[in-house]
Amino acid sequence: MSKLKQTQDYEKTASFKFFRWISGEKDPYIGTIEMQEQSEHQVEDDTITERMWEKQMIIDEIYDVDHNRILTKFHKLYKIAAVLFCVALTFFLLLTVSYLPRTGNAANPDNNEVAQRYIESGLQETGAVNIVSGMILTYRAFDTFGETNVLFIATVCVMILLMVDEKTLEERSEARLNSGRIKDDIILQMTAKFLVPFILIFGIYVILNGQNSPGGGFSGGAILGAGLILYANAFGIKPTQRFFNEKVYRIAKVSALCMYGCIGLYYYTMGANHLADHIPNGIPGHILSGGIILPIDICVGLEVACTMYAFYALFKRGGL
Amino acid sequence: MTKEALELIYSNIYYVVLIVLALMLFVCLVRAIRGPRIADRIVAVNMMGTMVMVGIAVLSLLLKEGFLVDICLIYAMISFLAVIVITKIYVREYIKEHQKEVEEDEHH
Amino acid sequence: MSIIEHIRLLTGGVFLLGGLVLFALELYGIYHMKYVLNRMHAAAIGDTLGISFCLIGLMIFSGWNWTTLKMALVVLFLWWSSPVSSHLISRLEVETNPELSKHLKKGTLEEITESKEEQS
Structure with a gap:
């Protein structure tokens, strides 16, 4: 004879909980973990004023052309460095180009029988x-x-x-200013x-x-x-x-x-x-x-x- | 004068013309970079286009291919069109900004 | 070689050289003038006469060809379109420069008419 468990004992077993989780009757998280609702991030006035003050300080101190020696040096170096960079780039690109094989060389990889067929019978087959x-x-x-x-x-x-x-x-073109254009x-x-x-x-x-x-x-x-x-x-x-x-x-x-x-x-x-x-x-x-x-x-x-x-x-x- | 000597003379003339044109192109480019106003730059680029057109015509005679002069004509058309479109767009944008500034000054 | 070849070489060479000299003059003018409206006078030399001389020289070099006809078409197209380009660029300069009266001898049209109305 099989023994059926009582309902209260069955509810304490692991298999009951497993089957209940699968069927979805009880959500395992609700009631056990508390979650707060998120509120919008409030920026306080103090931080806003502090950020504005910092920005103004940066503009005053760092971009002050008369007193900031590092800035003037950077401006001068920038022009020279830009020209040098362009010259170096041109030089390296030309160097790479000089390594390419001469056009029309017989040993080039694109001189195969396809190009020869095009050149030899191109006029005859296409008429162009x-x-x-x-x-x-x-x-x-x-x-x-x-x-x-x-x-x-x-x-x-x-x-x-x-x-x-x-x-x-059409509405936009009527509202636009029409005077003074060429x-x-x-x-x-x-x-x-x-x-x-x-x-x-x-x-x-x-x-x-x-x-x-x-x-x-x-x-x-x-x-x-x-x-x-x-x-x-x-x-x-x-x-x-x-x-x-x-x-x-x-x-x-x-x-x-x-x-x-x-x-x-x-x-x-x-x-x-x-x-x-x-x-x-x-x-x-x-x-x-x-x-x-x-x-x-x-x-x-x-x-x-x-x-x-x-x-x-x-x-x-x-x-x- | 034999035919080969004549060909040699013509080729040398074309090479010299091409080198001189290249130097003048470079000088124009310096003007395009330095010019303080926008109209300076447009004028310099137009001049460069004209010199390039002469160069293309010389090349077409140097290589004995007659169809390169078509490219010369196309280049003239496209550079003319470019000048027209650039001037129109720039004047329109400038006047828009100018009107906005005048309105802002009137508000304040 | 017949005399015609000599004449062709000489005249074509003179025209081509003359065109290059005109281009050089144009370049000198661009650097010598101080304001862009003056520089356009110099630029117009090269655009019209410079390229015409060069291309006429090349036409003489090339002989009676379709190529010659195409070069003549290029010259005609440039004669037609280059003044229009200059006109549009000068309009651009006049309408977008706030300090225009500094470069003019008497002033813009509005200023002259205003001063005349004030006098009368």
């Missing part, structure tokens, strides 16, 4: 006279796609942090009227000539962005918003990136399976050559131009 453009937009097009993505993400982040909606911006400068406006089309055309020329001469999407896009910034600076934000506002910006950026992705995807699948792609390589040296390079250049150029202008507008006034 400028090997660098041909390489980054056909052989390494995926890396360039990643870079374009980075530009997109950068503007999105800046928009998250800095962008304010149009209503608050605003509506007639000389600048006349100059911008003649120069902005020139700059935009030059930017388009650099983009379209990516495969024939140094340039390509990135620098051409930067020039386009510079032209837009000049226009916005000379005439103000309202005339610029007539043709480049947030809607145009959104459409241009997203469609440029998506088109790059689609063209790249098509080309990767065709090229990897050695199928003939529909964009011909053309005669090297002409504008319509280089196969895939021209459409990708246009996409990248649009992307970079929108990025440049968006950074300027977002940092200056908080909205596009």
Whole structure:
């Protein structure tokens, strides 16, 4: 026959207490440890006055230029030490550079068969006279796609942090002082009227000539962005918003990136399976050559131009 | 005069021009550091940009690559744009601070 | 070598040297003048005439090329944009210098008009 314990005896055993702790009926701390509530830290007036007095004493005694000899010595030494530090840094950096192998040395680690393949059959396979453009937009097009993505993400982040909606911006600009700024400068406006089309055309020329001469999407896009910034600076934000506002910006950026992705995807699948792609390589040296390079250049150029202008507008006034 | 002698003369002229331009750049830089006002520094940097443009054009003829003059044009555009933006921003900030000081003086 | 090569070398060299001399004059002017509004007169020499002479010399060296056309475009762009830069920098100096009247011979426009109104 099993012996069942009485309730009072059972309550004194360890297993009862263990099972009670597991089930959570009784909190082991409440009632045994006393905790006081925390009150806010009160700073007494005496300590405040003492700190202010100490601060004033520091300013009076230590920063007293006339009587503090250590300070004047430090100021003189600081200039000499700054110049010496710059010279030493330059010297050590140049010393390190002199240890690098000469460019083009046959024993360099980057002179392997990849570079040779690019140089030897670059013109034939890509159709671009400028090997660098041909390489980054056909052989390494995926890396360039990643870079374009980075530009997109950068503007999105800046928009998250800095962008304010149009209503608050208009209220702010009315309350701001409008007098005395360099605003509506007639000389600048006349100059911008003649120069902005020139700059935009030059930017388009650099983009379209990516495969024939140094340039390509990135620098051409930067020039386009510079032209837009000049226009916005000379005439103000309202005339610029007539043709480049947030809607145009959104459409241009997203469609440029998506088109790059689609063209790249098509080309990767065709090229990897050695199928003939529909964009011909053309005669090297002409504008319509280089196969895939021209459409990708246009996409990248649009992307970079929108990025440049968006950074300027977002940092200056908080909205596009 | 043979062709090689002519090439040698041209190369030497270009090297001399480049060295002289580099020295003048350094002198401009000293002016940019020393100038007491902001406008001094902007003027000095503009001058440095102009000398660099001549240097780029000389380099394009020295290396016989015709497309480097594109870079010259881009540099001119970007330096012009930089001057415009800097002046506008500085004048605006200065006037904002000035207005604040005038208002504070009026309050006191 | 024909006479044309001689002429090209000489004229191009003279223009290039003249441009460098103008740059040197500009540098001397920048250090000699005392105030920034005066220094801009000196700086404008190099920006317009100095670079034009240098680039005309280089154009003569290069012959009938696309490169020559691009250099001519650079000169035109600089002729157009350099005076505008000077105008904006001088506006910056005038509007942000509280002690401007110290450097002027007669005074700013407001001071002159005020003194004329007081006289009449």
